[in-house]
Amino acid sequence: MKLKNGKMRKMMTVSLAATMALGLLAGCSGAKTPVSNQEKVLRIGVLYGGNMDDSYFRQQYTDIYEFDRKNVKIEIVPAINQSDWRYNDGSEPYKEPDYLDGMKKIMTGSNPVDVVVTDVSVLKQLIQENMLKQLDPLVQEDKFDTSDFVPAVIDGIKDLGEGSLYALTPSFSSSALFYNKKLLSDAGVEPPTDKMTWDDVFNLAKRLAKGSGKDRVYGFSFNRYMGNDPFWDMQYTYMAPLQLRMYDEKAETMTVESPQWIKAWDTISNLVKEEVIPNNNNVNYDENWTPISNDMFLSGKVAMMISESYYINEIADANTNAAKIKDYTPVDWDVVTLPTHPEKPDIGGNIYLNNTFAINTNAPNPESAWDYIKFIAGEDWAKLKSRSNSYEMVARKSYIQPRQGLSYNIGAFYNIKPVPPTNPKDDKLKQEKRGLYYVENLGRTYFQEVLDKKKSSTEALKDWSEKGNKMLQEIKLNPKTEFQEDGTPYIPEDNVSAAAGLSSKG
The missing domain is CATH 3.40.190.10 (Periplasmic binding protein-like II)
Structure with a gap:
């Protein structure tokens, strides 16, 4: 369930033909249309978006619902406005957006969103901070069938809530x-x-x-x-299930001098040197x-x-x-x-849940929010999208079928548990301490020395650990610290005054 690139939109054209929509008029998912015909506004919070263009999300997830629920008007509210960086003239340095903080802001205040759509890393933190409504009682009360969901998907979501269900998703990629x-x-x-x-x-x-x-x-x-980078491939795929850390949770001490790290580096580097695995340098x-x-x-x-x-x-x-x-x-x-x-x-599945749907504990319209989630996670939606969604797979097993009329082992994409999501606190740490990127990327340099047969994995990891610890201490003294290619610390000009302020405070 990783998301490093999960926040990037998979842009595609989605055609909502009238013939598809007509099949849903009787009421999708078996969910009952709210008795009240009073017009309602359902506010849906998403991780990112623009002031004007929410057509992709609407085509994928809301147009059919509004067509069926005549009394509901949906508003899309982005946690992060992409226009802020799109129209940045360069006078302000780019700052990685804090998706968790942005989502929490639109979930609180005088006009909070009802539905929260997010990835699993942010979802996990929102659950831990008691900001989402537990769905188990609603599922039981409405006898909403979740038995048909892919186990890796439904169990993966439950694991985030320590066995309880706080979200549902209509689709996944794998x-x-x-x-x-x-x-x-x-x-x-x-x-x-x-x-x-x-x-x-x-x-x-x-x-x-x-x-x-x-x-x-x-x-x-x-x-x-053709252009392979075995270092990052190793990190994000081979080592991800092991959840090995480069440094501790406070980013103060390197943790790469361990038998597991040595074994991983030995295994992959030997395969590259033997040309069993391609490397950009040997292709x-x-x-x-x-x-x-x-x-x-x-x-x-x-x-x-x-x-x-x-x-x-x-x-x-x-x-x-x-x-x-x-x-x-x-x-x-x-x-x-x-x-x-x-x-x-x-455990080893690269299963991505890019859009999990949950209910804000502060939702002004929790009943409508649950009706919407039942709809989007229901059978009729799955049946429709199993024919039209070429980038993701629907979460209900009954509607997962081989594509293009082919015959292959389709269960390979979901018959394995996903890798646990990254901790959003780690992402926030990297936002606050941009120098951590240089610490991480330094590992690539030392791994190359192993590939070049200049050092053993044990020696390279030891050198990375020693150099990395020095860099981490520089960052600890000043979180604004960044590094040149040779590891020399410096403070970007935009942060010099801030650094002076830190020094004066001692």
Whole structure:
């Protein structure tokens, strides 16, 4: 359930054809239309948006509801106004927005929002601060069926509330391990299976890697793109289920000198050095460009790789247009769940819940808010969106079907528990202490030294820890501290006066 890039909109055109809407007139989700015909305003708080353009969110989540509930008018209220940075003339330094703080502001005050739509990291903090209404009593009272929800989705949300339900979501996005059947068959390698360990997958990858130069076929890749960065790939995918920290919760002490960190660096660096995993420095680009040149999986340069569910559309599109692509043979493929670590069995899914719907405890219209959430998380919405949503999967299992009329292991995208969300306090810490970015990115430099065989993982992690501790102390003395490439601390000009004020206070 990660969200580093989850806050970025997946822009697409959504057509709400009249024929689809008519099927919902009898009342979506089996939910009863409120008895009162009095006109109501339902205010929905979202993480970000603009003053004028909320068409994407409305097309996705509210137009059909308003069409069915004639007496309800919906207002979209963004926690962060994107226009603030879009029209920044540069006179003000860019500051990463605080989504949690912004959401809390629109949930309180004289005109609070009724419904809260957010990602799981912000959702978790709102639950912990008792700002959301528990949904379990409402679910029981209305006999709202949640048994059809994908377990990884519904259980993942319940885990945030320590077993209680504070939100529902109509859809999710997920990743799986794609594999090229022909490359495996030619190498005499058995296909991967669901819930394999990372070590098992890497052992298969070693048997699949072959060739040299531009003919090199890699056994495994963390993504399909030519430009791979194994350091960040390792951080966000391989190490994420282990929840290893670079530094403590106060950002005062490095925590990378541990057996788990050493094992992770040893494992991935060895695979890169053996060219089992591609690295931007060892990939040979084909000079003859084709529409699939930058895609390592479609171009047959990698046998197994991780990608999102919507990638299926791209494979299908390429295979359909194979005759138009020079030297391209349609890929015969399938998927299995992402690998897991023995110490974290069943956890490893890159399942993203970008839009969870909850009720503000201060909601002026809690009944209408619950009616809306029942609607958006109901069966009729899932049935409709299972035909039109190509970027996410609906959360109800009954309506999850293979795309493009294909046959593949679709359960691979949801039959595994998601990685727990990041703590929003960590994100806020990075906003307040921008120098932490340099501490983190320094690890990439030391990891490269391991790849270059200049240092062992143990030595590199020790050096990173020592240098990082010095940088963390500089940040502790002055949170405005940033660093040059060589690690030399400095205070940006915009913060010099603030720094002087801190010094005078001693």
